[in-house]
Amino acid sequence: MSIRSIIIGTGSCVPKRVVTNKEMESLVDTSDEWIRTRTGILQRHISNDRETNSYLATQSARKALDMASVLPQDLDLIIVGTMTPDMPMPSVACLVQNELGAKKAAAFDLYAACTSFLYALSVADKFIRFAPDMKVLVIGSEVLSRVINWKDRNTCVLFGDGAGAAVITGTKEDRGILSTHLHADGSLGELLILKGLDVDLPPGHSTLEKGQQYIQMQGREVFKHAVKAMETAAREALEANKWNEDDVDHLFSHQANVRIINFLGERLRLSQEKIFINVHKYGNTSAASIPICLDEANRTGILIPGHRILMVAFGGGFTWGSVAMCW
Numbered sequence: 001m002s003i004r005s006i007i008i009g010t011g012s013c014v015p016k017r018v019v020t021n022k023e024m025e026s027l028v029d030t031s032d033e034w035i036r037t038r039t040g041i042l043q044r045h046i047s048n049d050r051e052t053n054s055y056l057a058t059q060s061a062r063k064a065l066d067m068a069s070v071l072p073q074d075l076d077l078i079i080v081g082t083m084t085p086d087m088p089m090p091s092v093a094c095l096v097q098n099e100l101g102a103k104k105a106a107a108f109d110l111y112a113a114c115t116s117f118l119y120a121l122s123v124a125d126k127f128i129r130f131a132p133d134m135k136v137l138v139i140g141s142e143v144l145s146r147v148i149n150w151k152d153r154n155t156c157v158l159f160g161d162g163a164g165a166a167v168i169t170g171t172k173e174d175r176g177i178l179s180t181h182l183h184a185d186g187s188l189g190e191l192l193i194l195k196g197l198d199v200d201l202p203p204g205h206s207t208l209e210k211g212q213q214y215i216q217m218q219g220r221e222v223f224k225h226a227v228k229a230m231e232t233a234a235r236e237a238l239e240a241n242k243w244n245e246d247d248v249d250h251l252f253s254h255q256a257n258v259r260i261i262n263f264l265g266e267r268l269r270l271s272q273e274k275i276f277i278n279v280h281k282y283g284n285t286s287a288a289s290i291p292i293c294l295d296e297a298n299r300t301g302i303l304i305p306g307h308r309i310l311m312v313a314f315g316g317g318f319t320w321g322s323v324a325m326c327w
Contacts, residue, residue, distance in 0.1 A: 004176030005128040007325075009068025009167040010295035013059035014045040014160075014282060021157070028153040035157045040258025044160030044283030046145045052086050054095035056163035057141035060291070061096055064137065068167035072100035076134040078107040079124060081116025081287040083194065083316075084143045085109060092141060105137070113192075114254050114315025115182075116140055116287035117164070118323050121311075122180035124168050132170025139165040140287035147194055149214035158256075159215070160283035164291025175306065175326035179240045181233055182321040188225060191218045192316040226260055226314040231267045233322035234312045241324050245269045247308055250297065254313035255279035255289040264312065276302070286315065303327050 020043045021032035035041055047056070057080055065072060080093040093107035112119040117140035124136040141163035148156045194215050230253065238244065245268050253261045258279055265275040276293050285292060290311055297303050307327040314320040 003129055003132045003170045003172060004178070005125040005168050006171040006173065006176035007166045007168055007294070009064040009066070009070065010165065010291070010298045011060040011063025011065070011067065012162065012164040012292045012295040013056045013063070014162040014292070015047040015051045015056070017046050017048060018043050019046050024157055027150060028156055030153045030157055038259070039158060040277070040279050041157065041283045042280045045162055047143050047161040051143075051161070053082060053084055053141050053143045053163075054086050054092050054099065056143070056161065057092055057139045057165070058096050058099045060141070060163040060165040061100060061137055061139055063295075064165040064167045070135050070167050072102040073104060074135050075100070075102040075105040075137050077124070077127060077136045078102060078105045079120040079136065079138050080109045081112065081120040081138070081140045082109055082142055083111055083113050083116065083286060084147055096139065112315060112319045113317050114256065114284075114286045114289070115313040115317075115319040115321050116315070117290050118180070118311060118313045118321045119182055119319070121166070121168075121177070121323055122182055122321070125177045125180055128168060128170045134169065136168045137165060138168060139163060140289070140291045142286040142288050144215070144284070144286055147213070147215055152214070154219060155215055155217055158284045160285050162282055162285040162288040162292055164288050164295050166291055166294065178324045178326060179237055180321065180323045181236045181240070183229070183233065184317055184319045186317060188318045189316070191221045191225070192318070194316070223257070223260060225318060226256065227263055227267070229318065229320040230264050230312045230314050233320050234264070234268055234310060237310055237322040237324040243308065243324070248274060248310050249307040250303070250309045251275045252290050252293045252297070252309060252311045254315070255282065255293065256284045256314070
C-alpha cells in the first residue's frame with residue numbers, strides 16, 4: 001500500500017480581544033446589519049502588540065504538538081503560510097522553530113495569501129510521500145489587522161487575526177491526504193492587492209497615510225472569481241478521487257464570506273450540515289481560516305476517522321486550490 005500523509009494533531013489560537021460589529025460602528029461608517037447581511041460576520045479577534053504573528057503561530061503549534069504527542073525536537077520541517085509576517089527576515093517559521101526549541105527542523109514561510117495553508121499542506125504531503133517518517137508542522141497564521149485601512153469600511157469589517165496548525169506524518173493506513181490541486185493567475189492580481197514592499201512604493205508614513213500599504217480589494221470582481229475558481233478546484237478533487245457530491249462528509253472552505261461559502265455549497269449540491277462555517281466568529285483570517293476550522297471541528301468531535309473531507313480556498317495573487325482527504 002502506498003504512503004499517505006495524515007494529520008495527527010491540530011491546534012489554533014486567536015487573540016483575546018473580540019471586536020463586535022457594534023464596536024465597528026464606532027470606528028467606521030457601517031452598521032451591524034450591513035456587515036451581517038453581506039458577510040455573515042458578527043465579530044472578529046484583533047491582536048495587541050504582544051500577540052504577534054509568530055506568537056499566535058507558536059501557541060497553535062504547541063496545541064497541535066500536544067494532541068499529536070510529538071515533541072518539538074522530533075519535528076523535521078516547519079512550514080508557515082502567511083502574508084503578514086512579523087518581519088521579512090527571519091521568517092515566522094524560524095521564529096516559531098526557536099520558540100518551540102525544534103532544533104532539528106528546517107523552517108520556511110510560504111506566501112500564497114488565503115490559499116497558503118493548502119499550498120503548505122501540499123508541500124508537506126510531497127515531502128512525506130518520499131520520507132514517511134518525517135514529522136511536519138504546517139501552520140496558517142495572520143495578523144491582518146496590521147494591514148487594514150480602518151477608514152475603509154469595505155475592507156476593515158472583513159478581517160480578523162488568528163492561527164491554526166496541523167502536525168503531519170506518514171501512514172500506510174487507508175486514509176490521509178488523497179490529492180492536492182493548486183492553481184494561480186497573476187494577471188488578476190490588481191483586484192486584491194497589498195503593496196507593502198513594492199519597489200516603486202517604499203515603506204513610509206506618506207504611503208501609509210494614503211492607504212497604499214493596506215489591503216485594497218475590488219469586492220464584486222473578487223467574489224465572482226472566487227466562487228468560480230473554488231468550484232472548479234472542488235470538482236477537480238472530486239473527479240481525481242472518483243467522488244460524487246454525496247461522498248463528501250465535510251466541506252472546509254476558506255472563511256471569507258458566508259455568501260461565498262453557501263453559494264459554493266449550493267453549486268456542489270451539499271446539504272447545509274456538511275458545510276463548516278465559523279466566519280461569524282472570526283471573520284476572514286486568510287491563511288489561518290481552514291486550519292482554525294479543522295481544529296474546531298476536530299476538538300468538538302465533528303470529525304470522525306473515515307470521514308471524507310474537501311478543503312477549498314481562494315486568495316490574492318490570484319491563488320486557489322483544493323485538498324481531498326480521508327480523516
